[in-house]
Amino acid sequence: xxxxxxxxxxxxxxxxxxxxxxxxxxxxxxxxxxxxxxxxxxxxxxxxxxxxxxxxxxxxxxxxxxxxxxxxxxxxxxxxxxxxxxxxxxxxxxxxxxxxxxxxxxxxxxxxxxxxxxxxxxxxxxxxxxxxxxxxxxxxxxxxxxxxxxxxxxxxxxxxxxxxxxxxxxxxxxxxxxxxxxxxxxxxxxxxxxxxxxxxxxxxxxxxxxxxxxxxxxxxxxxxxxxxxxxxxxxxxxxxxxxxxxxxxxxxxxxxxxxxxxxxxxxxxxxxxxxxxxxxxxxxxxxxxxxxxxxxxxxxxxxxxxxxxxxxxxxxxxxxxxxxxxxxxxxxxxxxxxxxxxxxxxxxxxxxxxxxxxxxxxxxxxxxxxxxxxxxxxxxxxxxxxxxxxxxxxxxxxxxxxxxxxxxxxxxxxxxxxxxxxxxxxxxxxxxxxxxxxxxxxxxxxxxxxxxxxxxxxxxxxxxxxxxxxxxxxxxxxxxxxxxxxxxxxxxxxxxxxxxxxxxxxxxxxxxxxxxxxxxxxxxxxxxxxxxxxxxxxxxxxxxxxxxxxxxxxxxxxxxxxxxxxxxxxxxxxxxxxxxxxxxxxxxxxxxxxxxxxxxxxxxxxxxxxxxxxxxxxxxxxxxxxxxxxxxxxxxxxxxxxxxxxxxxxxxxxxxxxxxxxxxxxxxxxxxxxxxxxxxxxxxxxxxxxxxxxxxxxxxxxxxxxxxxxxxxxxxx
Numbered sequence: 001x002x003x004x005x006x007x008x009x010x011x012x013x014x015x016x017x018x019x020x021x022x023x024x025x026x027x028x029x030x031x032x033x034x035x036x037x038x039x040x041x042x043x044x045x046x047x048x049x050x051x052x053x054x055x056x057x058x059x060x061x062x063x064x065x066x067x068x069x070x071x072x073x074x075x076x077x078x079x080x081x082x083x084x085x086x087x088x089x090x091x092x093x094x095x096x097x098x099x100x101x102x103x104x105x106x107x108x109x110x111x112x113x114x115x116x117x118x119x120x121x122x123x124x125x126x127x128x129x130x131x132x133x134x135x136x137x138x139x140x141x142x143x144x145x146x147x148x149x150x151x152x153x154x155x156x157x158x159x160x161x162x163x164x165x166x167x168x169x170x171x172x173x174x175x176x177x178x179x180x181x182x183x184x185x186x187x188x189x190x191x192x193x194x195x196x197x198x199x200x201x202x203x204x205x206x207x208x209x210x211x212x213x214x215x216x217x218x219x220x221x222x223x224x225x226x227x228x229x230x231x232x233x234x235x236x237x238x239x240x241x242x243x244x245x246x247x248x249x250x251x252x253x254x255x256x257x258x259x260x261x262x263x264x265x266x267x268x269x270x271x272x273x274x275x276x277x278x279x280x281x282x283x284x285x286x287x288x289x290x291x292x293x294x295x296x297x298x299x300x301x302x303x304x305x306x307x308x309x310x311x312x313x314x315x316x317x318x319x320x321x322x323x324x325x326x327x328x329x330x331x332x333x334x335x336x337x338x339x340x341x342x343x344x345x346x347x348x349x350x351x352x353x354x355x356x357x358x359x360x361x362x363x364x365x366x367x368x369x370x371x372x373x374x375x376x377x378x379x380x381x382x383x384x385x386x387x388x389x390x391x392x393x394x395x396x397x398x399x400x401x402x403x404x405x406x407x408x409x410x411x412x413x414x415x416x417x418x419x420x421x422x423x424x425x426x427x428x429x430x431x432x433x434x435x436x437x438x439x440x441x442x443x444x445x446x447x448x449x450x451x452x453x454x455x456x457x458x459x460x461x462x463x464x465x466x467x468x469x470x471x472x473x474x475x476x477x478x479x480x481x482x483x484x485x486x487x488x489x490x491x492x493x494x495x496x497x498x499x500x501x502x503x504x505x506x507x508x509x510x511x512x513x514x515x516x517x518x519x520x521x522x523x524x525x526x527x528x529x530x531x532x533x534x535x536x537x538x539x540x541x542x543x544x545x546x547x548x549x550x551x552x553x554x555x556x557x558x559x560x561x562x563x564x565x566x567x568x569x570x571x572x573x574x575x576x577x578x579x580x581x582x583x584x585x586x587x588x589x590x591x592x593x594x595x596x597x598x599x600x601x602x603x604x605x606x607x608x609x610x611x612x613x614x615x616x617x618x619x620x621x622x623x624x625x626x627x628x629x630x631x632x633x634x635x636x637x638x639x640x641x642x643x644x645x646x647x648x649x650x651x652x653x654x655x656x657x658x659x660x661x662x663x664x665x666x667x668x669x670x671x672x673x674x675x676x677x678x679x680x681x682x683x684x685x686x687x688x689x690x691x692x693x694x695x696x697x698x699x700x701x702x703x704x705x706x707x708x709x710x711x712x713x714x715x716x717x
Contacts, residue, residue, distance in 0.1 A: 068202050072179045082181055084249035085174035086126045087113055088364050093130025094255045109219050116260035117237040124227045132191030132221035138198045182227035190217040243284050252289040252363040259284055289363055291334045295322045307336045311382045315339045319419040329407045331387035337419050341436045354379055360386040372405045377444035380437050381416055417455050445526045457530045463496050463517040473533045489541040490516035492610045503668050504542045506594035515541050521614035542601050550591045571650045578658045590638030597643040598665035600635040609670040
């Protein structure tokens with residue numbers, strides 16, 4: 001017990017002063033405090049053999065009442081686990097009795113654990129028909145903290161024997177969890193014809209023989225625990241609460257667990273049906289541990305039934321995987337891929353209360369909140385792991401870091417990926433799977449590395465400019481290589497339609513170059529994490545340098561390009577001066593524009609407009625926005641030299657027209673306008689200046705109208 005060790009260490013000096021630790025070696029100077037190991041005894045450096053032999057060895061002592069307080073108040077975070085611990089003890093007792101009865105003569109007794117609340121007395125009784133305990137065993141197992149009777153039983157059998165047993169206890173402190181809910185615990189136990197009663201209020205205990213006044217224990221052996229509940233523990237006197245906890249923690253225990261409670265039946269009297277209330281024991285652990293059986297003995301309906309029962313799901317599992325691992329690490333597991341998004345994840349993608357993988361140790365439920373067993377991007381997968389060797393803490397609530405956990409986690413991830421690839425073989429199934437869980441796989445790409453990331457990349461889908469449905473990177477690359485191209489291009493936008501209308505795609509569309517359309521900020525993180533797929537680099541089509549992508553124009557040579565650059569150089573300078581360095585890093589001619597006059601593109605290390613908005617939305621203060629955008633260069637303004645607006649600006653430069661050109665380029669490229677009101681004012685001014693003047697009314701208009709009416713009347717007549 002780690003907490004106990006700390007307590008003993010901190011109380012060293014106090015214990016010594018009270019006489020628990022006898023003679024203390026006199027202090028030495030700081031330079032001689034180093035110790036040397038001589039003959040297995042720690043001695044001061046430079047001490048003689050005689051001095052070393054005169055040193056004494058002591059055992060640690062502890063304040064027993066303080067240790068009990070630590071166990072009761074600090075070892076467990078949830079007091080519900082007391083029922084798991086006490087029922088597990090009863091199951092261990094039954095398993096011991098079953099094992100010993102294999103070589104004993106006579107009929108075997110029914111082995112079971114019973115739980116019964118007595119509301120009037122405020123007592124909860126947990127009784128088993130197991131092996132029971134003698135007087136000495138009651139003293140050793142219950143009167144001595146951290147003395148595990150189960151562990152001693154296993155040691156007595158010998159570690160080399162192949163024994164078909166599933167004993168749970170190992171620490172020797174689970175029994176005391178009863179004090180989480182009880183002021184007093186009384187244990188009645190019978191074995192070898194002797195019956196004794198052990199009672200404690202957690203500070204001390206008493207032991208006596210059972211008398212005729214005590215309720216007898218049925219059968220040849222067994223144990224009954226009576227818990228006198230605390231005032232705030234009334235919920236444990238309700239049979240529905242007990243059933244809930246037993247189904248959660250002990251649903252797959254090897255022996256029947258029965259709860260005493262009410263049951264309503266209906267009897268017909270004449271023409272009327274009347275409810276009849278009765279009380280009796282009812283078995284709560286009717287489900288069988290499917291994962292312990294061979295997959296060859298099971299069919300799809302068995303897995304579906306178990307999936308719905310164990311995980312409270314109502315859909316059919318899309319795929320399942322039943323496997324085990326033996327060797328240095330041993331565990332059994334069964335995993336399921338739901339066909340619909342679990343309800344708790346519909347509100348929050350990574351809901352903390354969501355149950356992904358349940359951990360069992362020898363059929364006993366331990367916890368379902370171990371992040372070490374599964375990465376968070378697999379939170380939608382349902383399954384369980386059962387292992388006898390997991391490094392749990394004493395309270396069975398925390399997994400300690402170990403190589404074993406890493407092996408189990410890797411195997412779960414690999415089996416999950418195998419299921420996903422199997423689903424991908426069926427287009428209809430994978431469409432449904434991707435719609436429900438595609439975002440989780442994208443998160444996995446960002447958070448994983450190595451082979452797992454590469455496999456997830458093969459599962460990812462994106463929209464594209466040449467396909468009505470989403471495509472995988474493998475499908476895209478096959479078409480890309482067929483055209484002797486080597487760069488996977490993508491462009492981002494708030495929607496598929498917005499991304500498809502981006503001006504940077506105009507020349508690429510004429511070249512029939514397929515471009516991926518990223519419609520979420522997460523998509524950009526994904527392509528950045530992947531970097532390269534099947535020897536093809538992923539490149540933003542809105543990045544500044546794409547000279548090797550665009551096919552050279554046969555009608556132009558390099559000299560012509562230089563002359564064009566020189567011709568527009570004065571316009572570059574004027575636009576840069578008008579707009580300012582905070583809006584554009586530079587102005588240059590574009591090779592990607594065809595119909596649009598201008599577009600904004602990012603530098604090699606720039607940030608797309610959608611990612612800029614995402615980063616701003618994640619910030620909590622204006623200072624955070626500035627910090628996140630620190631070092632991000634302003635975009636580059638690319639202009640189309642053949643567009644009339646651009647040539648008009650070159651011939652007759654106008655500041656207002658230049659700003660309007662920039663605003664239009666920003667809007668079509670997906671950027672937000674810093675001053676929408678100013679933009680609206682310029683557009684309104686442009687509309688006003690281009691509208692024809694209203695016609696002046698003629699002084700004879702009214703007379704003409706009257707004459708027309710007269711003529712019209714005359715025609716009718």
